[in-house]
Amino acid sequence: MNTKAKDPHTVTVNLRSSDGYVCDIKAGHHQLIADEPIPLGGTDLGPTPYVYLKAALGACTAMTIRMYAERKQWPLQDAVITLRHSRDGNKESVFERDIKLVGELDEEQRQRLLDIADRCPVLKTLSHGATILSKLID
Incomplete structure (x- = not known):
């Protein structure tokens, strides 16, 4: 198995030492914050990690649909x-994804774009799983 990362976009997450669960996230030149809601001990300064996960799936879905529609003109x-996330009775994660397509598309085009939505790379990663390699560094 190739353990070398192919992704050139490193993300760094720092847990603020004095702010409970607040994390500063650096993704390229973008700055983000993640946190937990107040009832879970956070300060609600940013979205939770699961909200970011849903955002990643939603953004990837929209972009995949747009790319295909543009190619087909x-x-x-x-x-x-x-998007919504829950756990079923077996504690399996379930993501519900409602897709609204806006434009003068016929039913065949709409159905094809729904099919294309399942080619989103984030969906594929979530559906097929991923290997996560962790190591301590100094």
Whole structure:
């Protein structure tokens, strides 16, 4: 197995020592914050990690749909993705993804774009799993 990362976009997360669960996230030149809600001991300064996970799935879905529609020169104006996460009775994660397609698309185009949504790379990673290699460094 190739253990060398192919992703050139490193993300660094620092846990603020004095702010409970607040994490400063540096992703390239972007600065983000993650936190937990107040009832869970956080300060609610930013989205939770699961909210970021849903955002990643939604953004990837919308981008995948847009790329395909542009290649086909279909009149897609917008794709609105609404996501929910829960656990079923077996404690398996379940993501519900509602997709609203805006534009003068016929039913065949709409169905094809729904199928294409399942080609989103983040969805594939979540569906098929990933190997996570962790090591302590100095």
